[in-house]
Amino acid sequence: MYGLIHNALRSMVVQEHGEPLWQLILESMEIEADVFLSMRQYDDSTTLSLIAASAQATNMEVDAFLGSFGYYWLTVFAPKDYGPLLNLTGDDPFEFLRNLNSLHERISTSFLEFRPPVFSVKYISDECIELQYNSTRKGLTSFVEGILRGLPIMFNVTMVVELMERSAVQQGEQSLFRIMKVGAQRGRS
Amino acid sequence: MTANNVAHLLDGLFATCFTIDANLQVSNPTSTLKSYCPGIEPGKSLLDLFEVQRPVLVHGKMILKEHLNSLFLLVAQDHSIALRGQVVQLEGDKGYRFVGAPWLAWMSEYRPQVALKINDFPIFDSQLDQRFHVATQELMVKDLQKLTGELMQARDAADDANRMQTDLFAVMSHEMRTPLHGVISALSLVGNSDNEGEREQLVDVAQKSALGLLNVINYALDYSKIEAGRMKLDSVEFGIMELTRSVADINIGKAQEKGIELIMNVSADVPRYLNGDQDKLRQMLVNLTSNALKFTDSGRVVVSVGIDEFMNLELNAGQALIRFSVSDTGCGIPDKDLQNIFEPFWSKNGAANTDVGTGLGLKISKQLGKLMNADIMVTSQLGVGSAFSFTVALEIISRPSVKTLQFDSKALPNTLSGRVMIVDDNKTNLMLTEMILKKFGLEVKAVSSGQEAIDLASSIPFELILMDITMPGMDGIEAARQINQQMLTPPIVALTAHVQPEMIDDYLANGFKGYLRKPIEQLELIRELNLWLPAGKNTKPLSIEPSKLPVINHKTLERLNVQIGEINFVRVRRLYLDETKRRLSNLLAAWVRRDHDSLALEAHTLASSVSSFGCDDLAWRMNKIDKAIRAMDMSDVISYMKDIEKHAKESLNEVEAYVFKSSAS
Numbered sequence: 001m002y003g004l005i006h007n008a009l010r011s012m013v014v015q016e017h018g019e020p021l022w023q024l025i026l027e028s029m030e031i032e033a034d035v036f037l038s039m040r041q042y043d044d045s046t047t048l049s050l051i052a053a054s055a056q057a058t059n060m061e062v063d064a065f066l067g068s069f070g071y072y073w074l075t076v077f078a079p080k081d082y083g084p085l086l087n088l089t090g091d092d093p094f095e096f097l098r099n100l101n102s103l104h105e106r107i108s109t110s111f112l113e114f115r116p117p118v119f120s121v122k123y124i125s126d127e128c129i130e131l132q133y134n135s136t137r138k139g140l141t142s143f144v145e146g147i148l149r150g151l152p153i154m155f156n157v158t159m160v161v162e163l164m165e166r167s168a169v170q171q172g173e174q175s176l177f178r179i180m181k182v183g184a185q186r187g188r189s
Numbered sequence: 190m191t192a193n194n195v196a197h198l199l200d201g202l203f204a205t206c207f208t209i210d211a212n213l214q215v216s217n218p219t220s221t222l223k224s225y226c227p228g229i230e231p232g233k234s235l236l237d238l239f240e241v242q243r244p245v246l247v248h249g250k251m252i253l254k255e256h257l258n259s260l261f262l263l264v265a266q267d268h269s270i271a272l273r274g275q276v277v278q279l280e281g282d283k284g285y286r287f288v289g290a291p292w293l294a295w296m297s298e299y300r301p302q303v304a305l306k307i308n309d310f311p312i313f314d315s316q317l318d319q320r321f322h323v324a325t326q327e328l329m330v331k332d333l334q335k336l337t338g339e340l341m342q343a344r345d346a347a348d349d350a351n352r353m354q355t356d357l358f359a360v361m362s363h364e365m366r367t368p369l370h371g372v373i374s375a376l377s378l379v380g381n382s383d384n385e386g387e388r389e390q391l392v393d394v395a396q397k398s399a400l401g402l403l404n405v406i407n408y409a410l411d412y413s414k415i416e417a418g419r420m421k422l423d424s425v426e427f428g429i430m431e432l433t434r435s436v437a438d439i440n441i442g443k444a445q446e447k448g449i450e451l452i453m454n455v456s457a458d459v460p461r462y463l464n465g466d467q468d469k470l471r472q473m474l475v476n477l478t479s480n481a482l483k484f485t486d487s488g489r490v491v492v493s494v495g496i497d498e499f500m501n502l503e504l505n506a507g508q509a510l511i512r513f514s515v516s517d518t519g520c521g522i523p524d525k526d527l528q529n530i531f532e533p534f535w536s537k538n539g540a541a542n543t544d545v546g547t548g549l550g551l552k553i554s555k556q557l558g559k560l561m562n563a564d565i566m567v568t569s570q571l572g573v574g575s576a577f578s579f580t581v582a583l584e585i586i587s588r589p590s591v592k593t594l595q596f597d598s599k600a601l602p603n604t605l606s607g608r609v610m611i612v613d614d615n616k617t618n619l620m621l622t623e624m625i626l627k628k629f630g631l632e633v634k635a636v637s638s639g640q641e642a643i644d645l646a647s648s649i650p651f652e653l654i655l656m657d658i659t660m661p662g663m664d665g666i667e668a669a670r671q672i673n674q675q676m677l678t679p680p681i682v683a684l685t686a687h688v689q690p691e692m693i694d695d696y697l698a699n700g701f702k703g704y705l706r707k708p709i710e711q712l713e714l715i716r717e718l719n720l721w722l723p724a725g726k727n728t729k730p731l732s733i734e735p736s737k738l739p740v741i742n743h744k745t746l747e748r749l750n751v752q753i754g755e756i757n758f759v760r761v762r763r764l765y766l767d768e769t770k771r772r773l774s775n776l777l778a779a780w781v782r783r784d785h786d787s788l789a790l791e792a793h794t795l796a797s798s799v800s801s802f803g804c805d806d807l808a809w810r811m812n813k814i815d816k817a818i819r820a821m822d823m824s825d826v827i828s829y830m831k832d833i834e835k836h837a838k839e840s841l842n843e844v845e846a847y848v849f850k851s852s853a854s
């Protein structure tokens with residue numbers, strides 16, 4: 001994946017555990033330089049091993065680690081550099097999710113080798129949707145789950161996120177979330 | 190297509206549209222536009238509603254039909270929104286329609302609080318993409334800045350290392366020139382002097398200077414080894430008293446010269462035998478002591494060894510914390526310099542140190558300490574003195590083994606007899622070794638290549654060959670192999686700087702009988718020569734008790750034969766011969782490796798196994814070797830090891846040749 005993702009990971013590990021641990025992670029993977037270029041595409045295996053090594057170094061299961069990474073991505077990292085873009089994506093969580101594809105599509109003109117996820121939204125009621133996540137990659141459902149858990153923070157609402165199904169498909173992964181708004185909604189924070 | 194239809198189509202593509210008639214009056218805004226800009230009411234003039242930034246109006250006039258290919262940037266007069274787009278002409282005089290999207294750059298700059306939507310921007314409008322691109326490029330710039338920062342750091346570190354090396358080189362050159370000058374001038378004066386006393390003095394000066402030079406070079410080698418991270422920790426058993434004694438031996442000359450007392454103080458509770466890196470400990474102590482002597486003009490230097498009761502270090506079972514300290518009554522070190530003294534080129538006046546012995550010595554000691562997890566501490570008081578100390582965790586050995594044997598060269602004959610060949614491609618080494626060997630009374634033939642050695646060995650008999658390993662063309666190993674194929678071959682001893690166990694095994698496998706480490710040490714040479722050569726005329730030969738026992742004891746063999754039966758005897762004898770030969774080569778290898786523990790063990794085992802097959806003489810010799818090692822008497826060990834292979838062969842041959850003569854037949 002793009003270096004951007006690695007740098008987000010680095011930022012999280014350093015912020016929560018300090019620079020030495022990150023250096024240790026790189027060492028354990030025998031990666032020499034600690035700089036990833038945001039706009040360069042790195043091999044997916046590098047990304048996945050970085051994630052696995054970070055999980056190990058922080059004593060977490062990979063899925064739990066991915067979850068916290070997704071949360072960090074949405075609530076800390078993306079707003080810093082891509083705040084305006086996030087803001088354009090929607091006024092409320094459902095609209096935001098409906099526009100996720102558009103968001104990633106826009107990115108594609110800059111990131112030529114981009115392989116974005118595809119989301120589809122099905123309204124169950126005004127307060128409840130089902131979100132399907134389709135990816136060409138395996139193993140990132142927990143990352144999505146983490147991001148979804150960050151949404152209530154971003155929009156200052158209460159929401160219940162539930163992972164209904166998760167299945168490997170021929171090339172990648174597919175999973176289904178049910179997301180429900182709870183109580184009076186207050187709008188974007 | 191009707192104008193209405195066209196307008197409808199356009200509105201499907203663009204979120205913010207409105208119609209402008211020939212009088213620049215605005216009508217028909219899309220609902221999205223109305224939601225951002227409620228002031229946009231039909232009938233209002235374009236110029237009243239918007240400040241037109243593009244196209245640039247000439248004299249404040251706007252003629253739409255001239256701007257069908259222009260970019261329009263409109264900012265609402267009430268600053269509710271800014272638009273980016275173009276105008277298209279509607280069919281049949283229906284006027285023009287502005288089509289576009291929010292002007293993202295302007296909005297983000299001046300109205301960031303307005304929540305625009307991703308769908309306000311047509312897919313083909315690249316404003317969003319650009320925005321993302323710019324944001325990401327900013328990240329890239331940050332990444333690259335970080336990268337260049339790191340590269341610059343790496344470059345600076347490399348520069349520093351380079352500078353250090355250049356400094357080191359300068360200091361070393363200076364340091365080497367002084368003693369080298371001493372050697373050269375002393376030697377050139379020797380030639381001109383007829384006075385015996387004066388000559389001796391000059392030779393003494395030359396020798397001291399040469400030793401000084403060797404010292405500097407050794408420092409430099411150690412230093413570069415440490416810098417390259419190639420120093421490894423060793424672990425050997427050693428006696429604490431021997432360690433301190435050797436530190437004293439090395440420094441006592443200097444102390445006496447300056448009239449300073451040198452005191453070794455090992456407290457009673459320190460275990461006598463320890464396991465650790467003796468060489469590195471010695472080097473640290475020697476460095477610290479010679480440093481102390483250097484900065485002390487009167488009084489004393491005390492080296493103390495004690496148990497460290499204060500240090501909080503985790504110990505493994507069977508370890509003790511030993512504290513070493515070297516204190517002096519020297520000039521002391523000012524507080525502000527205390528951190529600098531371990532820097533390689535520090536000197537008291539801040540200039541490059543002109544005394545490598547000090548500059549590098551402390552740094553090396555510090556690094557050696559680090560390897561052993563020991564930090565060197567310094568306390569100092571100006572005019573009173575300084576104390577350097579460190580604490581190491583060392584394993585306690587209750588019963589010392591016999592790795593190092595006492596060695597009194599006087600117990601060995603000081604002249605030997607026989608003819609020795611020495612092979613070395615280095616002419617200087619060749620000449621020096623030849624001179625040393627001649628002093629022992631030996632007849633020496635010196636050659637400088639493997640081929641010459643082979644030729645010479647086939648034409649004259651030798652008692653011993655000393656063979657350099659690394660030589661151009663044919664190396665020593667190949668030469669030894671070829672010599673060993675000849676009829677009568679003398680023992681060949683390797684001369685080599687490579688004495689790692691696996692190298693030594695390699696020499697043995699290639700038919701060498703021993704090795705001497707280069708540069709050759711006197712005692713080692715004596716040991717090796719005595720092993721292979723008989724004592725010289727007029728010299729007391731090695732005083733060993735001659736064996737009074739028969740080579741084989743027929744009674745023992747007969748008894749064995751009767752006990753187990755002839756068929757079994759033949760089989761068991763085969764096993765015995767094989768096993769004994771194997772053990773014998775283990776014994777010889779242990780001897781060559783200077784591994785006296787294994788040597789004693791093998792000798793002990795052999796003593797009992799060979800006596801059960803009636804080899805009384807061999808058993809007796811093995812017992813003597815075992816005892817001599819336990820008594821730590823090197824000259825005795827040498828005496829009994831001498832010719833042990835010959836004696837063993839003799840015994841085994843007799844066992845092999847033994848035929849049972851039944852009394853019945």
Ligand code: HEM
Pocket residue numbers: 001002004005074078082085086100103104107111113114115116117134135136137140143144147148
């Ligand atoms: C400004 C916001 C965002 C930016 C700039 C962004 C950018 C990216 C980038 C660069 C990748 C790497 C893809 C590749 O290298 O091929 C990625 C992957 C991904 N993004 Fe986003 N993203 C954003 C928001 C989100 C949000 C809100 C979600 C919500 C779920 C999301 C879900 C994912 C997922 C799941 C992947 C992994 C790719 C996969 O599943 O195959 N992203 N994104």
